Amino acid sequence: MSLSGNQECAGAVLFTDLVGFTEYNESVGDAAALQVLDAQTHMATAALKGCAGARIVKELGDGLMLWFANAADAIDGAGALLDAIEHARHDGSFPLAVRMGLHFGPVIPRGDDVVGLTVNIAARLSDIAGPGELLVSEATIAALGELPTPAVCAVGPIAVKGIREPIWVHCVERAGEELL
Amino acid sequence: MATVTPAFAWLHGRGPRTYGRFVAELPVDDVIIGSIRIAAGEDRIEVVAEPRDWIEVTGPAQVKTDGSMTTVDQVNGRIIARVPLGTDVAIGTTSGRVEVVGPLGEVAATTTTGRISISGATSVDVRTDTGTVNVSEVGHRCRVRTRKGKVVINDCGGHADLATDSGRIDVTEANGSVTAHCVTGRIVVAMDSANDVAAETVNGRIDVSLPPGIRAYNPEIDGLQDLTPEGYDCTVVARSVSGRVTVEPR
Numbered sequence: 251m252s253l254s255g256n257q258e259c260a261g262a263v264l265f266t267d268l269v270g271f272t273e274y275n276e277s278v279g280d281a282a283a284l285q286v287l288d289a290q291t292h293m294a295t296a297a298l299k300g301c302a303g304a305r306i307v308k309e310l311g312d313g314l315m316l317w318f319a320n321a322a323d324a325i326d327g328a329g330a331l332l333d334a335i336e337h338a339r340h341d342g343s344f345p346l347a348v349r350m351g352l353h354f355g356p357v358i359p360r361g362d363d364v365v366g367l368t369v370n371i372a373a374r375l376s377d378i379a380g381p382g383e384l385l386v387s388e389a390t391i392a393a394l395g396e397l398p399t400p401a402v403c404a405v406g407p408i409a410v411k412g413i414r415e416p417i418w419v420h421c422v423e424r425a426g427e428e429l430l
Numbered sequence: 431m432a433t434v435t436p437a438f439a440w441l442h443g444r445g446p447r448t449y450g451r452f453v454a455e456l457p458v459d460d461v462i463i464g465s466i467r468i469a470a471g472e473d474r475i476e477v478v479a480e481p482r483d484w485i486e487v488t489g490p491a492q493v494k495t496d497g498s499m500t501t502v503d504q505v506n507g508r509i510i511a512r513v514p515l516g517t518d519v520a521i522g523t524t525s526g527r528v529e530v531v532g533p534l535g536e537v538a539a540t541t542t543t544g545r546i547s548i549s550g551a552t553s554v555d556v557r558t559d560t561g562t563v564n565v566s567e568v569g570h571r572c573r574v575r576t577r578k579g580k581v582v583i584n585d586c587g588g589h590a591d592l593a594t595d596s597g598r599i600d601v602t603e604a605n606g607s608v609t610a611h612c613v614t615g616r617i618v619v620a621m622d623s624a625n626d627v628a629a630e631t632v633n634g635r636i637d638v639s640l641p642p643g644i645r646a647y648n649p650e651i652d653g654l655q656d657l658t659p660e661g662y663d664c665t666v667v668a669r670s671v672s673g674r675v676t677v678e679p680r
Contacts, residue, residue, distance in 0.1 A: 270595075270613035270632035270671075277633065277672045345671065347611065347630070378540070378557050380575040380593040381611045381630075405555055406540040407469040407522035416469040416503075416522060419540075421555070421573075 262324030262354040262390060263307075263369050264316040265376035266290070266331070269347045271312035287312065289344060290335070297331035307364060313376070317364060321354045321393035325400055328352050328384050329422065336382055336424075347382050351375025353417075354390040367410075371417055374410045378419070388418040464497070465518035465535075466511060470504040470526050477511045477519055477530045479550070486512045516552075525561075532567070539563075553588070556581065560597075571606075574599055578615075592617055596634075610636050612673075620680075624663035631673035638677040640664075646677060 268274075268290065275283035291306065294314055298304045303319035304327055318324035328350055338344030353375060355368035371387060379385040391399055401423040407416035466485060468475055485500050487493050489509035494501045502511060504526075513519070518535040521528055523544045530537055532550025539546050539554075541561040548554055550567045557575040565572065565581070570588035574581050576597040583590065583599070588606040592599045594615040601608070601618070607625040610617045612634035619638045621627075627646075629636040640646060647662035658665045668675035 269593075269611070273613055273632040274671055346632075378559075378575065380557075380573075380591070403555065404467075404518070404520045404536065404538040405557065406520045406538040407467070408540055409471075409522070409524050409542070418467070418520075 256359060258356050258358050258366075260354065260356050260393075261303075261364075262318040262321055262352060262393075263357065263364065263372040264318065264324060264328050264350060264352045265310075265313060265372050266294070266316070266348050266350050267313040267376050267379075269349055269381045271346060274346055286345060289338070290314065290348070293334040293338070294331050297327050297334060301327045307362065315369075315372075317357075321390050322397050324352055324354065324390065325386065325394075325422070329400070329424075332382065332384050332424070349376055349379035349381055350384045351377070351379055351386075352384060352390055353387040354393040367413060370412065371410050374408060374417070375419060378405075378408060379421075382424075384422045385419050386422060388420065391420060464499060464514070465520070466500045466502065466513055467520040468502040468504065468509070468511065468522070470509070470521065470523040470528065471506070472524060472526045473504060473506055474508045474527045475504065475511070475521060475523060475529070476509070477513060477521065477528075477534075479515050479517060479532045479534050480512050482512065482514050485514070485517075488512075519551075572601075576615075590619070592619075594634075608638065610638070612636060614673075626658070626664050627666045627668075627677055629667070629675045629677065630669045631675060632671045633673040635673055636668070636675045638666075638675075640677065640679045642679050644679050646679075648677075 294306055301318055301323035305317055307315040307317050335348045351372050353368055353372040357364040357366040357368050375385045402420035405419040405421050407418050410417055487502055490505040490507045491509050492503040515533055516535045520538040522540040525543045528546045530548040534551045536553045537548055537551040540557045542559045544561045546563045548565045552569045553571040554565055554568050555573045556563050558579040560578045563581040566584040568586045572583055572586040573591040576594045578597045581599045583601045585603040590601055590604050590608045593611040595613045596615045598615055599617045602620050604619050604621045605623050608619055608627045610629045613632045614634045617636045621640050624644045627638050645662045646664055646666040647658050648666050666677045
């Protein structure tokens with residue numbers, strides 16, 4: 251579903267976070283750190299191609315907030331971005347790992363931004379993800395409906411401020427573990 | 431998910447609420463082993479594996495089951511769940527204490543500031559913010575994420591996937607490959623057999639000790655190859671921005 255006006259709509263919010271960026275910035279300086287941010291944004295833009303209605307909502311320091319119109323595109327797009335970054339880490343062209351959290355639910359557009367509990371949940375998932383991981387909520391998997399679901403393993407329930415029920419979380423399994 | 435009216439339960443108030451003992455009769459089937467997932471708050475949770483065919487939950491909780499998965503929401507107060515051997519368990523707490531005693535299947539546990547103890551599982555996925563976690567006797571994969579907390583793992587039979595920001599992870603008796611990542615924290619791994627290691631830190635410290643006599647291949651020093659060359663026992667890849675990584679035989 252596309253964002254328009256101030257009408258509440260359903261979609262997927264993805265948060266990315268570069269692991270150890272602050273410490274990296276202190277070690278290499280602002281110019282080199284900025285190059286890393288630019289590279290992340292470039293890879294995210296490439297990963298969104300083919301995902302109708304998807305876009306980078308905003309840059310948040312060393313992370314990104316992205317919007318997808320449906321859960322299938324969100325999982326595919328997030329996976330493509332994760333693969334791109336991991337590949338770049340493996341060949342030495344990107345210095346840091348990324349962690350990601352993805353949740354599907356209702357949001358309210360606010361100018362170019364989106365707000366709502368869905369945003370809070372996605373951000374919380376990103377907080378508990380490990381380097382090179384994509385965590386998704388059970389609601390995101392349920393939103394796939396009859397579409398094929400990715401291979402996942404259970405992470406457990408987490409509490410999110412402002413939400414009474416626990417959010418059940420899964421980790422998307424990636425094909426093969428690569429050495430650095 | 432249907433709500434099953436429990437047998438031998440004392441019901442108070444409305445809805446599927448049990449104050450007392452809840453028993454879920456599972457299908458008698460040697461192939462299907464059910465799973466249980468528990469959402470807890472600040473009180474103590476115990477999960478104990480026993481040679482039995484049914485799940486029994488004692489304590490104040492909302493319990494639902496569809497026959498293969500049982501979901502437990504802690505109301506307040508201590509809960510004990512007795513489950514069949516090999517059951518998969520997913521459990522989360524904010525600040526409570528969690529004790530899981532196997533042998534169990536796949537165990538996933540999350541906590542913010544609580545204390546988790548897991549003993550005897552096929553695989554483990556543990557995540558904490560500042561809590562303390564102790565894990566022992568994991569048959570296969572062990573995955574650990576901690577922000578600032580402390581995690582100790584004894585006897586991991588499979589791949590150990592470890593990550594911390596500023597906390598500490600100690601692994602003794604690691605018998606599989608190791609992936610370790612820390613920002614400013616510390617990871618210490620004692621390996622009991624020759625397996626591949628991938629370690630990365632920004633400005634923290636990672637120390638991996640190998641069994642005596644092991645020849646570790648380092649692509650950055652010995653040349654880039656896809657597989658461990660003949661004559662070497664394992665491959666070690668280490669990367670650091672300004673931290674320290676040591677991988678040495680004991």
